[in-house]
Amino acid sequence: MGEHGDGPPVVPEARTLRFHELAEAGHRILNPLSEAKLDLLGDVAPPPPAGGHLDLACGKGELLCRWAQRFGVHGTGVDISEVFLADAAARAAELGVAERVRLVQANAATHEAPAAAFDTVSCLGATWIGGGLVGMLALMAPALAPGGTLLVGEPYWHEPPPEDVRSALAQEGDFADLAGTLGRVESAGWELVEMVLADGDDWDRYVASQWRTMSDWLRAHPGDPDAPDFAAWLDEARRAYLAHERRYLGWGVFVLRRP
Numbered sequence: 001m002g003e004h005g006d007g008p009p010v011v012p013e014a015r016t017l018r019f020h021e022l023a024e025a026g027h028r029i030l031n032p033l034s035e036a037k038l039d040l041l042g043d044v045a046p047p048p049p050a051g052g053h054l055d056l057a058c059g060k061g062e063l064l065c066r067w068a069q070r071f072g073v074h075g076t077g078v079d080i081s082e083v084f085l086a087d088a089a090a091r092a093a094e095l096g097v098a099e100r101v102r103l104v105q106a107n108a109a110t111h112e113a114p115a116a117a118f119d120t121v122s123c124l125g126a127t128w129i130g131g132g133l134v135g136m137l138a139l140m141a142p143a144l145a146p147g148g149t150l151l152v153g154e155p156y157w158h159e160p161p162p163e164d165v166r167s168a169l170a171q172e173g174d175f176a177d178l179a180g181t182l183g184r185v186e187s188a189g190w191e192l193v194e195m196v197l198a199d200g201d202d203w204d205r206y207v208a209s210q211w212r213t214m215s216d217w218l219r220a221h222p223g224d225p226d227a228p229d230f231a232a233w234l235d236e237a238r239r240a241y242l243a244h245e246r247r248y249l250g251w252g253v254f255v256l257r258r259p
């Protein structure tokens with residue numbers, strides 16, 4: 001796999017995807033968003049009852065499954081990972097919403113959704129698929145019904161990072177601070193009407209719990225051909241998080257409507 005342009009690959013390399021599938025095997029939400037804040041998102045941006053919801057890069061489908069259960073939405077989740085989608089299907093069955101959650105294995109950059117068909121279109125934590133925030137909004141917009149709501153999860157800088165930190169994280173995307181993120185949203189023709197931001201504890205739960213999961217996997221699979229690379233990635237991920245990511249990088253879900 002791999003579609004490469006100037007930015008990060010739109011489709012992750014198979015080994016990168018496998019690393020995430022293993023490191024996040026114990027997660028339900030593949031972002032620094034606590035379960036309480038996922039529920040808060042439903043409080044501040046409730047979908048219409050029994051409305052339609054398209055979630056691009058849905059991961060394990062926790063947002064769709066919860067909203068199907070809580071609001072009766074009919075959801076379509078699109079993700080590239082067979083492993084994450086299998087967990088999403090199991091979660092939908094567990095919550096009794098399998099009939100309202102459709103899961104599609106596809107590249108969200110090229111997936112053709114019905115036009116103007118969904119009351120909510122979301123992409124939490126994968127804007128690189130559209131080449132960044134503005135490009136992702138453009139990818140999401142055609143599927144949104146008139147008067148609908150976009151939910152986009154995106155990193156932002158807490159404070160301007162030193163150049164070496166900015167370039168170390170450049171592979172993840174070109175982020176702005178919160179005011180700059182607002183500027184990007186507005187320049188794309190959207191109004192920011194709400195947001196739910198992760199805090200340091202949310203980041204720690206998302207990131208630090210991957211260390212244990214990956215460390216356990218490495219101990220159990222010393223002969224796996226990917227083990228040396230995955231051990232090196234784990235070392236680097238842990239170091240980078242503690243050295244600068246925890247300080248400089250924020251993350252939030254931004255709730256948008258047409259003005």
Ligand SMILES: C[S@@+](CC[C@H](N)C(=O)[O-])C[C@H]1O[C@@H](n2cnc3c(N)ncnc32)[C@H](O)[C@@H]1O
Pocket residue numbers: 010011012028029030031056057058059060061062078079080081084106107108109123124125126129
């Ligand atoms: C940071 S996770 C977020 C998952 C989910 N939105 C959540 O909040 O739990 C990024 C997701 O993007 C998926 N992904 C990466 N590239 C993709 C692509 N081109 N098309 C569809 N899904 C993609 C990954 O498999 C992963 O599930």
